[in-house]
Amino acid sequence: MRSPSEFAHAHLPFAKNLPLFSDEERAKVGTLYKQVSAENALLKGLDFVGPKNVEFY
Incomplete structure (x- = not known):
C-alpha cells in the first residue's frame, strides 16, 4: 500500500x-509526524483511513 504518486x-x-x-493526506500525516508528534500523526491517519475502511469491504 503506497501513495498514488x-x-x-x-x-x-x-x-x-x-x-x-x-498524496495530500500522506503529506499532512508526514508533516504532523515530523513537526508535532508521532501520536498526532497516528490520530490524523486514523481520521483519514476510518471512513475509507467501509469502502474496501
Missing part, C-alpha cells in the same frame, strides 16, 4: 495498489 513512480508489472492515503 509512489505507485506511479515505480511498481511491479500487474501490481495493484490500495492506497491508505491520497
